[in-house]
Amino acid sequence: MSTRQASSSSTTQIAIIGGGLVGASLALALQAGAKKKGWRITLIEPFQPGHAFQPSYDARGSALSYGSQQIYHALGIWPQLKQRSQAISSIHVSEQGKFANTRLLASESGVPALGYVVENAWLGRCLWDALDPEVVEWRCPAQVEHIKVHQQGYQLSLNDGSQLTAELTILADGGRSGLREQLGIYAKVTPYQQTALISTVTPQQDHQGQAFERFTATGPLALLPLVDNRMVLIWTHPPTTAEQLSQLPDAEFKHALQREFGYRLGAFNKVGTRHLYPLNLIESSEQVRPHLVVLGNAAHSLHPIAGQGYNLSLRDCLCLANTLLASNQPLGDFATLQQYQRLQQQDQALTIGFSDQVTRLFSHSRAPLAQLRSLGLLGLELASPAKQWFAQQAMGLGGRRYV
Numbered sequence: 251m252s253t254r255q256a257s258s259s260s261t262t263q264i265a266i267i268g269g270g271l272v273g274a275s276l277a278l279a280l281q282a283g284a285k286k287k288g289w290r291i292t293l294i295e296p297f298q299p300g301h302a303f304q305p306s307y308d309a310r311g312s313a314l315s316y317g318s319q320q321i322y323h324a325l326g327i328w329p330q331l332k333q334r335s336q337a338i339s340s341i342h343v344s345e346q347g348k349f350a351n352t353r354l355l356a357s358e359s360g361v362p363a364l365g366y367v368v369e370n371a372w373l374g375r376c377l378w379d380a381l382d383p384e385v386v387e388w389r390c391p392a393q394v395e396h397i398k399v400h401q402q403g404y405q406l407s408l409n410d411g412s413q414l415t416a417e418l419t420i421l422a423d424g425g426r427s428g429l430r431e432q433l434g435i436y437a438k439v440t441p442y443q444q445t446a447l448i449s450t451v452t453p454q455q456d457h458q459g460q461a462f463e464r465f466t467a468t469g470p471l472a473l474l475p476l477v478d479n480r481m482v483l484i485w486t487h488p489p490t491t492a493e494q495l496s497q498l499p500d501a502e503f504k505h506a507l508q509r510e511f512g513y514r515l516g517a518f519n520k521v522g523t524r525h526l527y528p529l530n531l532i533e534s535s536e537q538v539r540p541h542l543v544v545l546g547n548a549a550h551s552l553h554p555i556a557g558q559g560y561n562l563s564l565r566d567c568l569c570l571a572n573t574l575l576a577s578n579q580p581l582g583d584f585a586t587l588q589q590y591q592r593l594q595q596q597d598q599a600l601t602i603g604f605s606d607q608v609t610r611l612f613s614h615s616r617a618p619l620a621q622l623r624s625l626g627l628l629g630l631e632l633a634s635p636a637k638q639w640f641a642q643q644a645m646g647l648g649g650r651r652y653v
Contacts, residue, residue: 258412262292262387263581265406265416267394267429269295271312271370272546272563273422274377278325279571281385289581291386292414294406296393307450307522309369311482313338313461313474315561316361321568327376334372336475337363339459342514345466363459367474367482389414397429403541403582417581418574421544425532425551430544436535440606444469445492446527446554447485450476451507454516457481466510472554473511483507483521484554486529496524529553531606538591541582543570550598552605562601569594 264280266273277291284291314322314335322328341354341364356364389408396407397419404419421429430437451473462473469486476482485507487495495503504518532551537544545566552559573590577583 259415260412261415263289263416264291264418264420265404265414266291266293266420266422267397267406268420268422268424268546268548269293269388269390270422270424270546271373271377271560272567273420274374274381275325275564276420276422276545276567276571277386278327278377278380279567280574281382283571283575285382285385287575289385292416293381293386293388293390294392294394294408294414295388295390298391307480307520309371309450310448310525311367311369311474311476312373312560313482314366314368315558316363316365318561318564319363319366321564325380327380330379331368331373331376332366334477335366335368336477337459338365338367338461338475339363341461341463343463345464364461367461367476369476394423394429397432399541402580417541419542421542421548422546423548425530425547427544427548430534430548433539433542435544438531438533438535440531440533442486442529442531442553443488444486444529444553445489446529447483447487447492447495447524448527449483449485449524450522451481451483451504451518452479452520453481454519457515460515462511462514464511471510485510489528492526496526531602533602538584538587540584540587543587543590545570550602552602558601558605562598565597566594569597 264284266277269277273293273295277293280289280291319328322331337356339356343352343354354364356362393409394406395409398405400415403415403417406414406416406419408414421427423429425437427437456479457473457475459475461475462471464471464473468488468491470484471486472482472484474482474484485495486492495506498506500521503524504521507518507521530551531553532547534544534549537549546563547559549566550559550562552562570590573586573593574581577586577589579586
């Protein structure tokens, strides 16, 4: 991957602000069709992506649903991505201190895996390697400081003093998008009053591709399998408790984790660096304007409990790319962008609602809700159609298939 020195003023057909996983995925989904249409795509990213992949014990990972795996297979990068991906063979869902639990199995759902866990650095490397420099130009490291409407598009002012005019601008610069605020696009923020503690742990036993969702008195706890018998830990707590846990010596932290999770995989042998992330549901009041699309966490940022946020954004990317490439209207045509939003409206509403309701149900310790949770998990285990529906949601399929 290479970067180009920007001239003082230039134009492009599509400007993607944010060259992370969402922005790069959109560029990849667009590039074959863009080449035929003669479109130039400019990716603007403040952090220089690494040219070499360096495995790290503390590498953060993303849970790709089975539907997302199908998307990346269709985009041609799955063979490379698979080299450092861990298939999820089963998901064990339980509540601490309760008998009821359920187990989702890939074999019961007729798929090779319920999903895959991939290190973010490797996912980024695979995406960046696949981008065609004849179609995709990088402005990196660079940052958009100001954005304003400009005739048939938007004018972007970068921190290197250059200006870029785009027919279609994509805001993919994260949940705390300053540019979204500049444009007066309101974001509804619903605090969960929880903080996610993210780390990497190694269990004594082979995880065998098992993922765990465990609901505790203080918040949900998830363990996702990674390559090399590591596991991604996502442990939610009230902010003060999460801060205290993050500061514990490794031995005390492992003991606290063991007390909450149990010994299904034996003792935890190793724990990595711990990171804290305050949790909110963020929903942009607008996702499209003429010549503008808000995408990724800038459009919707979800609680990580069901692992649906990135997968939803990836489906948004594919739908947006397909809608743009199928249109005969000029880039940035408002009706075309509204069509994209209509196509994704149900998927977004169902996914956000599913994630939010599961989070709220399992974040309260009141007795009636606790009984409801136990009955729900037991009913899910006994009722095959309900279990399959839950599995479809977890796999990010929602009745659709990607080929």
